[in-house]
Amino acid sequence: MNGYGIGAMSAIKAVEVKDLSKTYSSGVQAVDGLNLVVEKNTIYALLGPNGAGKTTTISILTTLASPSAGTAKVNGYDVVEDEKAVRGSIGVTFQEMVLDEALTGRQILMYHGRLYGLSSTECRRRSNELLPLVDLSDSADRKCRSYSGGMKRRLELARALVTVPNVLFLDEPTLGLDPNGRSRIWTYIKDLMQRTDLSVLLTTHYLDEAEQLADRVGIMDRGKLVAEGSPSELIEALGADTVTLRGEGSSRALIQRLRGLDEVQEVTAVDGGVLIGVSSSSRRIAEIVAAAGEVDFTIRDVSVTKPNLGGVFFKQTGHEMKNGENL
Amino acid sequence: MTLAIDSTATIWRKHMRKFLTNGEELFGTMIQPILWVVLFGVGMARTVVSAQTSGTGSYVGFMLPGIVALSAMGGAIGGGMTWLDERVRGILKEYLVAPIPRVSILLGTIGSTVSKAMIQAVVIFAVGALIGAESGGSVLGWITAIILAIGYSIGFSGLALAVASQTDDLMAYHAMIMLLNLPVLFLSNALYPLRSLPSWMRIGAMANPTSYLVDGIRQGVLRGQEGEFPLWLCLVVVGGFAIAGLLLATRAINSMTRRK
Numbered sequence: 103m104n105g106y107g108i109g110a111m112s113a114i115k116a117v118e119v120k121d122l123s124k125t126y127s128s129g130v131q132a133v134d135g136l137n138l139v140v141e142k143n144t145i146y147a148l149l150g151p152n153g154a155g156k157t158t159t160i161s162i163l164t165t166l167a168s169p170s171a172g173t174a175k176v177n178g179y180d181v182v183e184d185e186k187a188v189r190g191s192i193g194v195t196f197q198e199m200v201l202d203e204a205l206t207g208r209q210i211l212m213y214h215g216r217l218y219g220l221s222s223t224e225c226r227r228r229s230n231e232l233l234p235l236v237d238l239s240d241s242a243d244r245k246c247r248s249y250s251g252g253m254k255r256r257l258e259l260a261r262a263l264v265t266v267p268n269v270l271f272l273d274e275p276t277l278g279l280d281p282n283g284r285s286r287i288w289t290y291i292k293d294l295m296q297r298t299d300l301s302v303l304l305t306t307h308y309l310d311e312a313e314q315l316a317d318r319v320g321i322m323d324r325g326k327l328v329a330e331g332s333p334s335e336l337i338e339a340l341g342a343d344t345v346t347l348r349g350e351g352s353s354r355a356l357i358q359r360l361r362g363l364d365e366v367q368e369v370t371a372v373d374g375g376v377l378i379g380v381s382s383s384s385r386r387i388a389e390i391v392a393a394a395g396e397v398d399f400t401i402r403d404v405s406v407t408k409p410n411l412g413g414v415f416f417k418q419t420g421h422e423m424k425n426g427e428n429l
Numbered sequence: 430m431t432l433a434i435d436s437t438a439t440i441w442r443k444h445m446r447k448f449l450t451n452g453e454e455l456f457g458t459m460i461q462p463i464l465w466v467v468l469f470g471v472g473m474a475r476t477v478v479s480a481q482t483s484g485t486g487s488y489v490g491f492m493l494p495g496i497v498a499l500s501a502m503g504g505a506i507g508g509g510m511t512w513l514d515e516r517v518r519g520i521l522k523e524y525l526v527a528p529i530p531r532v533s534i535l536l537g538t539i540g541s542t543v544s545k546a547m548i549q550a551v552v553i554f555a556v557g558a559l560i561g562a563e564s565g566g567s568v569l570g571w572i573t574a575i576i577l578a579i580g581y582s583i584g585f586s587g588l589a590l591a592v593a594s595q596t597d598d599l600m601a602y603h604a605m606i607m608l609l610n611l612p613v614l615f616l617s618n619a620l621y622p623l624r625s626l627p628s629w630m631r632i633g634a635m636a637n638p639t640s641y642l643v644d645g646i647r648q649g650v651l652r653g654q655e656g657e658f659p660l661w662l663c664l665v666v667v668g669g670f671a672i673a674g675l676l677l678a679t680r681a682i683n684s685m686t687r688r689k
Binding site for chain 2: 126127161164165166167168186187189190192194196198199200201202203204205209213214216217218219
């Protein structure tokens with residue numbers, strides 16, 4: 103390649119965003135000083151409530167919108183100065199379905215490839231390769247007007263891959279799909295990651311999706327990243343597990359007693375029992391059960407819930423931490 | 430440069446394929462002008478004495494150029510619909526994230542719109558010839574007529590694309606374009622000679638580029654039809670209309686493809 107050698111080459115990030123801001127002409131500030139890195143061959147999930155700036159971020163990275171301030175690079179190419187190189191190395195699926203319904207699935211892949219300058223032969227070869235991968239071989243020559251939502255999404259995924267991109271941008275790739283359709287899309291994405299040299303930046307508001315798919319998760323709120331890490335890091339940082347005790351007896355006495363224990367952070371009464379927020383729940387469970395015995399609370403059911411991204415998300419974007427301190 | 434040509438061709442081909450494989454659109458836009466020729470033309474021929482039109486030709490021959498204009502409009506309106514549809518569906522975004530120059534979106538769209546308009550125009554010529562418009566004229570006359578038809582198609586395509594950029598609503602687009610449709614045909618010399626019109630209508634007709642297309646075709650290729658304008662003026666006006674249409678469409682499409 104050039105004189106920089108392997109070290110410099112591998113330092114190129116799939117996506118590198120520095121102090122990125124975007125204010126639309128309407129005055130809405132959609133992105134506000136965003137910093138974000140997607141390493142090569144990883145999946146990064148941007149989570150956030152509606153209006154957090156996820157789609158605007160994708161729009162800037164895919165050269166649809168221009169940044170108001172800051173820089174963004176995709177594959178090492180600047181999205182403003184090198185927009186053509188950026189476009190040539192990415193695949194995109196948009197939040198809404200974007201399909202020419204008058205065309206067949208195969209035609210859509212063919213025209214898309216031709217648009218990127220691939221030869222007809224190459225387009226045909228790639229289509230034949232991708233259609234079975236997204237389970238659309240049988241319906242490839244039907245107009246995609248007749249496709250189900252899940253089939254359309256899979257076709258869009260295949261279309262984004264016809265041109266062999268290095269970075270794939272998926273804006274809400276499973277929006278509007280049933281659970282079965284969603285898990286199939288996940289399977290395809292994971293499968294692809296293993297076969298190809300691909301990095302993925304996806305946005306989603308399904309927490310389980312981020313947890314399942316992503317190597318790294320960034321939580322966005324009001325145009326900024328408010329938390330970032332691997333799903334397990336984020337969850338660990340959240341701390342407390344939740345122990346739910348259900349049974350018969352005085353909840354009030356039980357709560358009084360539990361508040362005296364070390365490591366118990368929070369106790370709240372629920373219908374027929376209590377919720378206990380506690381770190382290292384497995385080591386404390388015996389103490390909790392013993393404490394219940396002391397106040398004559400008869401336990402019928404004990405369950406332990408490990409924290410999940412849902413908890414992180416709520417904590418980061420809910421009312422408590424609106425200003426977005428880092429974890 | 431080659432990529433610009435390739436991608437323009439790809440977009441053009443895609444639009445044409447959709448047009449030619451969409452039975453309803455093809456049928457709908459073709460059948461209307463054919464009905465005009467067959468029903469209106471033949472019916473009117475009985476009541477309109479050729480002396481009241483012009484020259485010695487038949488009424489079907491007299492009205493045929495107007496129906497060519499109408500067909501070109503039909504094709505252009507279809508092209509505007511494609512553009513509107515691609516915008517609303519977000520297919521435009523697929524083009525915008527592709528490594529193609531913006532100008533090929535513009536050229537591909539204008540190109541396919543003009544092609545549709547011209548295909549329709551040619552079909553109408555053929556239908557007219559079948560049912561008795563006497564065509565004739567010199568090679569030069571035919572070339573002039575074809576240039577006029579291309580120019581008019583470009584002009585009206587530009588207009589349709591500009592109107593289609595004004596709204597996201599297919600119904601609103603149709604309402605706006607229909608508003609143009611009637612005066613374009615009736616406020617011209619397409620169905621009756623200029624000299625038979627009251628002066629206010631004549632002024633309107635003289636401001637309508639359709640009149641010059643119609644007049645030029647009559648002079649160029651239809652036996653027994655006389656012109657009311659000099660041929661050079663027809664070429665100048667229709668050429669000006671084409672350029673104006675192109676500018677309108679370019680402005681409209683460019684504003685849609687610019688980065689936000």
